[in-house]
Amino acid sequence: MNARVRGIYATALTRLLLEADHAVVDASSPIRRRFDATFHTAPPDARIETTDDRQGVGVIGAPDAVAALRDLLVDVGIDALAYGDPTPVGTVLDGEVAETLGGGAVLDLAVGPGGDSSEDGAAADDGVAADAPVEGYLPYGNVDARVETGDRVRAQVRASAPPWASRRPELDAELRVGGGLVTLEPGSGTRVDVRDDEAARELAGMIDLLGIEPPEGWRAVWGPAALDVEMDDLEAGLERAVDEAERLAEAVGVDGTDDLDVDGVGLLGSPSEARTEPLARPNAGAWVWFGRESRFALDSVRREVTATMPGHHRIKAGSASASAGVDFAEALCDPAPDADFPFAAVRDSFGPAAGDRLRIEHGKPDGRLITLGEGDVTAVDDDGSLTVEREMTPGGRYDGLGTRREAGDVAVTSLKEGRWWYPTTYRDAEGTVKGTYVNVCTPVEAFPDAARYVDLHVDVIKHPDGTVERVDDEVLDASVAAGHVPEALAEKARSVASALENAL
Structure with a gap:
């Protein structure tokens, strides 16, 4: 298999791919310098790219290649979680305009049963809820017609989005x-x-x-990567693109004219023309989120290739400026491989610091991301401990505790970098404890703007009267059965919950 890799995880993933006897093609200049290997410039069977938020990677390509890479990536660490992509780039599908915004329209997309992008459509282990709605965003400049709420539009996915992202796939x-x-x-x-x-x-x-021409109505646009390619690879790349264009045209019903946006895609004339599943899905796709354990495992792999400071990928995932800082530090010196993660130095350079505002980003095992709120950082210690206080809005009751949420209540959350759990204690305006809720989660990462983890469902509660209760084991079991939480990760969560239950 030929794979193309880009982004902050490229060196470590290139090492893993080569060890698995896969070929890395179109390698970047740093990768060519770091490896004693031959890298050809050839069409990839799949591409791996770091997500915009640096939290993980996206994989797109041939179904078999994507499946193999997905398996390789989730083996990186216990907290690497994979999700199928219901809208991989290149997919042609119909959608109904649900909302019109200032710059474009939001479409409810017909992704088909389960929304799986694998070749056979099976979604049992996809990591995406079968009934989860899938939306897409169509900029007005990307369609030659006025679209309004209720219209049906046929479009192609130009850029997809991981399930934890706030943005929608672009059409x-x-x-x-x-x-x-x-x-x-x-x-x-x-x-x-x-x-x-x-x-x-x-x-x-x-x-x-x-001696190869694109089909009628298509033109070939060659990119910079083609400059360093042999004739055989140029020919193979064009042949592959021509085959894909012919299959796509047949699936969409384009008649061979150059008026593709009218004859094949765009605003549909009648709701009866709309399809309930994609017309064409030339690529499979997957997303893999790396937790803290996985990032440090990738550090170890990268260290076999080049100088790598402790927490290399963890720091780079925090922000663009932190990523640049890591590159600068490693260029100046050879870091000690057995040194501790320099949390204090990272905090002092990039945050979070006392007085900052910090979001609590609560990932769910099915890929969704929920922001629990934003609070004030009241304390940060060199060992990675930090305290966040939030003023609670009145109304309703605290989940699990059952106590009322009233005006003046404060939530005090005690986080620690790398710990598999964290407590939040709720107090009223007079400081009286209304209960403590302990979340069991993947190891916490205190990034400059947000604390990030994935919730593992099972939790431990301490009621105001001192009673300790363990909750949501059945939710964790259901998540394992649905393929959202690997069994090894679930066992870790149960073990942590048992220890907390005995300690509180």
Whole structure:
């Protein structure tokens, strides 16, 4: 299998891929420098890219390749969690306009049963709830028609989104296929999208010798990656894109004219034309979220290749500035591999610090992310401990505790970097304790703007009268059965809950 890798996890993942006898293609310059290996520039069977928030990676490509990479990635650590992508890039599907916003429309997408992007459509272990609604965002500039609430639109996914992201997959009412070496889009002729004019002319001359033309109504757009490719790889890349375009045109019903956005996709004339599942899904997709244990495991893998400071991936995942700081530090010195994670230095340089505002980002095992609120950091210690206080809005009762939530109540959350649990104590305006709720979760990471973890369902509660109660074991069991929580991670959660139950 050929895989292309990009982002902050690239060095470690390249090492794992090579150890598994996979080929890494179109490697970046740093990867070529770090490895004593030959990297070809060839069309990948799948691509691995770091997510925009640096919390994990997305995988897209041929179904078999995506499945193999997903298995490899979740083996990185106990808290690596994988989710199927119901809207991988390239998917053509119908949607109903649910809402119109200032810059575009929100569509309820017809992703089909379970929303799985695997070849056979099985979603048993997909990690995405079968009845979870899937929305997409269609910028008005991406469709040549006025769209209103209730309209049906046929569109192609241009950019997908992980289940924990706040953004929606982006749609376009114009078809494209390929990527990397060459992309086919509506039009005619050939375009070389390279800044170097001399290199562009040389590449154009090589392309003329291929003897392969895009289907009628499509044009080939060659990217910079094509500059360093042999003729055989150029030919293979174009052949693959042409095959994909022909399959897509047949699936969507494009008649071969250059008016693709009218004949194949765009605003549908009648609701009866809408399909209940995708017309074409040329790629499979998956998302993998890395927890703290997994990031440190990737540190160990990366350290076998090049100088890697303790917490390399953990720090880089925190912010773009922190990521740049890690690169600078490692360029200046060779970090001691057995040193402790420098939490105090990271805190002092990037936060969180006392007086900051910090979100509590409560991940769910099915991939969703819920922000429990934002509070004031009242204390931070060098050992990774920090305290966050939040003023509670009145109304209702505290989950599990049953006590009333009243005006003046304060929630005091005690977090510690790397710990598998954290308590929140609720107090009234006079300071009287109304109960303590202890969340069992993947190891906490205190990033500059948010504390992040994935909730593991089972929790331990201490009521105001001192009674200790363990709750939601059945929810954890159901999550394991649904394929959201691996059994090893569930066993860890149960063990932590038992220890807390005995200690409180």
